[in-house]
Amino acid sequence: MPAEPSSPDQPDFPAYEAARAASVPGLDERVTHCRACPRLVAWREQIAREGRRAYARWDYWARPVPGFGPDDAALLVVGLAPAAHGGNRTGRMFTGDRSGDVLYAALHGLGLASQAEATHRDDGLRLYGVRVTAPVHCAPPANKPTPGERDTCRSWLAGELRLLRPTVRALVVLGAFGWQAVLPALSAAGWVVPRPRPAFAHGAHLTLPAAGGGEDLELFGCYHVSQRNTFTGRLTTDMLTDVLSRAARAAGLRP
Known part of the structure; x- marks a missing residue:
């Protein structure tokens, strides 16, 4: 376990901090204080200062964005990172941007979200058995974290998976x-990943056994709900719904 950092x-x-979190809400709180990646800190705060005309009255969150959803979720959805004027503005994953509009509409259509729209943290949106998170918790320039930033942030994701493992x-x-x-x-969180590591593909599905016993994890791949993918038709609503539906059934959330 690493020595205590000074700040x-x-x-x-x-x-x-992730190793010491005893609950998902506790981990979420610790995430919001992280400043470990100087480039991402500078960018998220610059975006908050400059803003965008459409959001002139917004007080930007401009901190790491924690996961969103119940702490006993059976299904976890993992994206990339918060959007500069989405999660970085609103403080909630996939909230306030078009990617979130697509994702939450699909979850709502499957009965896994209370509403199709996600506009701000107090908009009443609730997720049912589903949690949404990302491997990088700060908005990156050009939506492209570096490998080093990804690796630094990995402990938060591993900690979240560890805490969600019972459900x-x-x-x-x-x-x-x-x-x-x-x-x-x-x-790192206790599942057995095959070697060589499986390649990403839309619709990919594999079963990961739990090391030392426990419940298997069903892993699914899906194209990202980015504007580029959804506007060009690389990812359609039907394609997204199909993957989410199969994963929800595997998680026991749908018949």
Whole structure:
């Protein structure tokens, strides 16, 4: 276990804090204080200062964005990172941007969300048996975290998976970046990932046994709900709904 860091801007802050979190809400709170990646801290705060005309009256969150959803979720959905004017503005994953509009509408259509829209943290949205998170908790420039930023942030995801292990039964990864980040985090959290590591593909599905016994985890791949993918038709509503529906059934959330 890493030695105690002097402050949240130390590189080992995520590993130290994630290892000590005793609950998902406790982990979420620790996440919001992290400043371990200087480039991401500078960017998220710059975006908050500059804003965007459409959000001129917004007080931007401008901190790491924790996961969203119940702490006993059976299904986990993992994206990439908060959007600069989405989660970085609202303080909630996939909230306030078009990617979130697509994802939550699909979850609502499956009966896994209380409403189709996600506009701000107090909009009344509730998720049923589903939690949404990301391997990088700060908005990155051009939506592209570096491998080093991904690796520094990995401890938060591994900690979240560890705490969800008693209840989580299925996981949907949105995009190749998330897939690459999730696999080592799953190993750290106690699931057996095959070697060589499986490649990402839309519709990919494999079963990961729990190391030392316990429940298996059903892992699914899906193209990311980015504007580029949804506007070009690379990811359609039917494609997204199909993967989410199969994962929900594997998690015991749908018949």
